[in-house]
Amino acid sequence: MPAIPHAAGIDNTIPFLREAYTFVSRRCERLGSDLFTTRIMLTPVLCMRGAEAARVFYDGDRFTRQGAMPQTVLRLLQDKGSVQGLDGAAHRHRKALFMSLMSPDGIARIAGLLEHHWREALPRWTSMAEVRLLPAIGDVLTRTACDWAGVPVPERDMPTLSRELQAMIREAGHVRPGTLYALALRRRTERRMRWLVEDVRAGRVTPPEGSALAAVARHREPDGTPLGSNAAAVELINLLRPVVAVNRFIIFAALALHQHSEWRQRLADDEAWLEPFVQEVRRFYPFFPLVGGRVRRGFEWAGHRFAARDWVILDLYGTNHDSRLWPEPEQFRPERFKDWPGDPYTFIPQGAGDPMAGHRCPGERMTIALIGRAVRLLRGMHYDVPPQDLSISLSNMPAAPRSQLVLSRVRAAA
Numbered sequence: 145m146p147a148i149p150h151a152a153g154i155d156n157t158i159p160f161l162r163e164a165y166t167f168v169s170r171r172c173e174r175l176g177s178d179l180f181t182t183r184i185m186l187t188p189v190l191c192m193r194g195a196e197a198a199r200v201f202y203d204g205d206r207f208t209r210q211g212a213m214p215q216t217v218l219r220l221l222q223d224k225g226s227v228q229g230l231d232g233a234a235h236r237h238r239k240a241l242f243m244s245l246m247s248p249d250g251i252a253r254i255a256g257l258l259e260h261h262w263r264e265a266l267p268r269w270t271s272m273a274e275v276r277l278l279p280a281i282g283d284v285l286t287r288t289a290c291d292w293a294g295v296p297v298p299e300r301d302m303p304t305l306s307r308e309l310q311a312m313i314r315e316a317g318h319v320r321p322g323t324l325y326a327l328a329l330r331r332r333t334e335r336r337m338r339w340l341v342e343d344v345r346a347g348r349v350t351p352p353e354g355s356a357l358a359a360v361a362r363h364r365e366p367d368g369t370p371l372g373s374n375a376a377a378v379e380l381i382n383l384l385r386p387v388v389a390v391n392r393f394i395i396f397a398a399l400a401l402h403q404h405s406e407w408r409q410r411l412a413d414d415e416a417w418l419e420p421f422v423q424e425v426r427r428f429y430p431f432f433p434l435v436g437g438r439v440r441r442g443f444e445w446a447g448h449r450f451a452a453r454d455w456v457i458l459d460l461y462g463t464n465h466d467s468r469l470w471p472e473p474e475q476f477r478p479e480r481f482k483d484w485p486g487d488p489y490t491f492i493p494q495g496a497g498d499p500m501a502g503h504r505c506p507g508e509r510m511t512i513a514l515i516g517r518a519v520r521l522l523r524g525m526h527y528d529v530p531p532q533d534l535s536i537s538l539s540n541m542p543a544a545p546r547s548q549l550v551l552s553r554v555r556a557a558a
């Protein structure tokens with residue numbers, strides 16, 4: 145069996161944290177291999193990238209997410225009892241709950257709610273000297289997500305909830321004092337959601353029919369017992385938080401409209417460019433750098449023996465920037481998505497494979513719809529982009545322009 149190359153260094157934790165989005169692909173290039181072994185946090189890990197690696201990682205039940213992420217990331221992004229921690233039939237049963245909420249009607253409704261809350265925020269933005277777009281869109285999306293999910297939140301609590309949800313996303317890639325603060329905030333959000341589920345079950349709150357709150361509160365485990373209220377709270381947050389996280393893609397879309405301004409006109413001339421533009425935003429800009437898994441049962445692939453409990457990392461960002469799959473990957477070119485056949489293993493910003501069967505993100509169509517609606521709303525606004533630091537550090541997970549994209553002189557189009 146040919147040996148898999150080993151990356152230089154006894155332990156690569158510090159380079160991993162420093163290089164973040166480019167850690168895996170740099171070493172793949174250097175070693176001339178799509179797989180290599182190393183140590184991170186003193187633990188042996190196999191890193192891989194590319195379409196074939198994505199297929200192995202996502203097809204079948206080879207990998208579990210249990211024990212595959214640092215505790216802080218796990219607690220901020222998914223937490224115990226969530227769909228991500230389940231495997232096999234139990235996972236598919238819970239996943240069906242998420243997929244049932246992603247109907248074309250449900251997605252059209254959330255895009256309409258985004259527009260409603262965006263237009264509601266616009267008069268405030270026009271009265272401000274400057275609007276910092278990342279948190280401003282985070283606030284709009286918090287309202288959108290709660291409305292869509294049927295989660296009632298008193299107006300006075302909205303800013304706090306928005307701060308809590310945004311902190312979970314911002315701190316997930318770090319271990320620093322802010323991370324502990326975000327964890328404490330998360331506990332508060334979990335309590336709020338647990339009480340809400342208990343209120344629904346006790347008949348004190350009636351959720352809108354067909355809403356996410358109704359579906360989660362009424363969900364039953366495969367053995368017919370109701371989902372525990374802690375797990376229900378975690379799953380509700382698993383619907384709210386990622387909707388708010390779409391603010392990062394929306395500011396990347398705004399940045400693309402600013403830096404590739406010819407696309408404003410092309411989008412105005414032909415609406416058919418909207419989806420290719422959104423897809424290129426999701427490919428080009430950095431969001432989830434990678435996903436981790438642990439081998440469930442031993443298997444062999446590419447001449448390598450994967451033993452049970454082996455830790456494996458799949459490079460999402462590197463696969464989306466693999467020049468064999470995406471020629472000139474560092475060019476922003478929506479044209480590449482014009483007649484794209486939709487391969488589920490080459491373009492993987494939200495995971496790969498079949499979302500019904502594996503851990504691929506259930507919210508991908510929703511994400512595309514939200515970014516698309518936001519692009520239309522941005523095109524319908526006038527604003528200036530004053531001088532600021534728009535650079536994006538690929539060492540910082542999750543990435544964003546350093547300035548968080550500041551707009552000035554915001555006004556609605558005539």
Ligand code: HEM
Pocket residue numbers: 209227228229239242382383384386387389390391393431432435436493494495502503504505506507508510511
């Ligand atoms: C902001 C854009 C988003 C990004 C970058 C993103 C990214 C991802 C990725 C990479 C995974 C796969 C993790 C794995 O393989 O273990 C995932 C899973 C997941 N995402 Fe998303 N996501 C986004 C939006 C959404 C939305 C809008 C929702 C729901 C409203 C959502 C809910 C979930 C859930 C529940 C899972 C776990 C699925 C499972 O384990 O089967 N995400 N997401």
